[in-house]
Amino acid sequence: MTTKRSPEPFAWLLFSAGGMVAALLVPVLLLLFGIAFPLGLLSAPDHAYLASVVSHPITLLVLFGLCVLALLHWAHRFRYTLYDGLQLKKYGVPITICCYGGAIVGSVVAAVVLLRAL
């Protein structure tokens, strides 16, 4: 077995980091911007204030980390969802390429969008 050089441990570490970041940050952000503001439960911050928050380098750094790690988390978990849930392990190589390819493309898009906000 060619095991020691397997990329699995790194994929798993990134999956775990992404899972942790997502677990901590996503619920509150989704609750505010996805539900509380649209329903009018809380009034949405005005544009000038939100723009100042979003353009702050620390915010951008946190959001970039969140996007990249959350996408890598998705790539790893979704790959196994297809393997086990739909029994597609025989297509392991194309699935892996699609999942991690998607995460990389998503990360590049995230970098572009976030840099634009700087």
Add this chain to the structure above:
Amino acid sequence: MSTRDAASSEQRLYRPPVSLTWWLRKPSYLLFGLRELSSVFIAWFVVYLLMLVYAVSSGSAAYQDFLDLSANPLVLILNVIALAFVLLHTITWFGLAPKAMVLRLGARRVPPGVILAAHYAAWLVVSAVVAWVILR
């Protein structure tokens, strides 16, 4: 492993098939399936977040468009479902974390309950800070 196959040439073994819907067989398997599906909604959240940032950095009219879009019933329903899945992710994630982590203080192992509580405390603090920054 070849032992299974070696045995089958002498015996007529019965091999029960694995159904494509094995994850429906038990409630615990279904919960596992839903937990794994949560990753799709986390990916959706990344898309939604980038749409928000893009709108905010494009000016106040674009931001208003984003707010209108987010109030669209279909988007709202999607986000309610996504939040349910994300909460499932958070709760199961914290529940499983103490299994991988074995922390020690001196010779004593930190009890799993303490590690679990620390995760929830961190969640509370992070959520409060984020909410404070956004709502201030």
Add this chain to the structure above:
Amino acid sequence: MPETITIEVWRYRPEQDSEPAWDSYEVPLRKEWAVLDGLNHIKDQLDGTLSYRWSCRMGICGSCGMTVNGEPKLSCSTFLTDYAPGPVRVEPMRNFPVIRDLVVEMGDFMAKLPTVKPWLVSGDDEPDEDAEYLQTPVEMDDYKRYSMCINCMLCYSACPVYALDPEFIGPAAIALAQRYNLDSRDAGAEDRRDVLASAEGVWACTFVGECSVACPKDVDPAGAIQRYKLTAATKAVKDLLLPRGAR
């Protein structure tokens, strides 16, 4: 309490059936009777052709694993009264090929187990015959839980990953590897790493967690696997960053 309970047994007789079938038997319902006692009653009084494995009748030998009402159980430790008024459905352990009735083929597990070297590997080239290898209670606590495994394979029967990917080394084999990896007298962790840290080792596991639910000895194989993932990942990072000598 009713006088009797129906046991529905999954039957497979390779010399006559091409497909499995169900047979029903009425057995006395007694407070102290486990499912295994019901099966013994069937075999002794009603139908001598029924095949199943058992030995100790006290949850120690690990040979009586079956699927009882859909759940992996030791049939000697699962009581009929818990299923009253019945019927109780008894099937062979899942995820294994079936030889006959409730008897499964376990060669796969037997072949995998030695690959993780589940024994103490000595670090010394020439161990001293008379040496004592002392260990404190705290050191023993590190692995004691994993040493309770009785090789019943209920965890494999509960594991959907093993069902889908029979190459997966599986819960008990990894828990037993950790039983020795975490033993202060053992020096074999590096030897076991090739198998444990392979794609068919811990990385195949998606942490369904059902193995730990099924385990009658509270071994927690899911926890053992999760812990080893962290160990293997830490080692992989070290391999990448540190020069050979400093590891």
